[in-house]
Amino acid sequence: MEFLSYRTADRIGYITLRNDKQRNALSLPLIHEMEALLQQIEREQAVNVLVIEAEGKVFSSGHNLREVEGQSTQDVLHLFNECQRLMLKIRNIPQVTIAKVHGIATAAGCQLVAACDLAVSAEQAQFAAPGVHIGFFCSTPAVFISRNVGRKKAAEMLFTGDFISAQDALESGLVNKVVPQEELDKAVDELAASVARHSLHTLAIGKRGFYQQLQMDDFQALSYASEIMATNSQHPDAVEGINAFLSKRKPNWSDRA
Structure with missing residues (x-):
């Protein structure tokens, strides 16, 4: 795998985004790679929980805008339809998914957090739907964000495009737990184990x-x-x-x- 790595332990699978150079953007190749991996995991049924994490400074910056710039409407629609397929696979896969957020999660990266069943965040993490800043409204991230947080908070995130803190994300329902950075691994593993023990x-x-x-x-x-x-x-x-x-x-x- 080029943009991901995968390991397992005690019926927990760990999918790691490994494209720090592009801020772990949800590029089309990464989307295809993750969907194929999820299909394999669903087929093998060797784990009960999936942790989605990332290497580098950020969790995910969202889509790679170079795949949007200069493209036709149909090409851009294809990109977003492929991302929709990935989100649907995350929703439909039998394993419980946990987003492990150590840093910034913006746009489709924030959507990925919201699409997971559970989420644990480090205190330093921040979340945003910043598309409005560049004239490209975060309409697809809005779907999952608005189904996680209250309407007014979702509207604030979408219409200002500004970051919210991990604590705001906790209070708004975007994440389940916020812990110090040094405790993130332990907190996620404990939550994953408490789910993985079940059938x-x-x-x-x-x-x-x-x-x-x-x-x-x-x-x-x-x-x-x-x-x-x-x-x-x-x-x-x-x-x-x-x-x-x-x-x-x-x-x-x-x-x-």
Whole structure:
């Protein structure tokens, strides 16, 4: 892999962006590389959690504007459609995704944080949707940002283009936890381990249902969730988990075989 590296430990996968020279921009080659890697991870089912992290000074600066400058509308649309495919894969993959943000995350880089299921940030990290500064409004980042933070805060980020601090991101719901830089590795590993200990099949059922019900009204969502739980109750891991709980023993998940 040219722009990414991948390693695993204890059913946790670590995808590292490795293009500091271009501020870990979500270039078209990087997008294609990450989507292919996610497809492989989904196929192999060797991990339950994916941590998305980055090397260098920034987490991700967003799209590479050199892939936009001078391009036709159709070419630019192709770039954004490919990025949309990547975000959809992050959403649909059965593994729970955690963004590990050590530095600046802007535009599509901020979108990547927002698209992940969970996010942990270092105190020094900053977040922005700065497209308005260059006349290129962050319309696609706005989708996930506005589904993570409140409407007024999302509007502030988008219409000013200014950075918000990690603490602001925490209070607004963009990240789950903020820790000192030197504690970031430990905090992410602990969160990842607390998820990875569970059955991948159960996590996949829960992740899919969680996002589907968010689009429904209350009682439609409740009816949908009831159907999911009824079906889930017949899965071997649910049968094993319930039996283990009643027997006061540790369950043996099917993905550990």
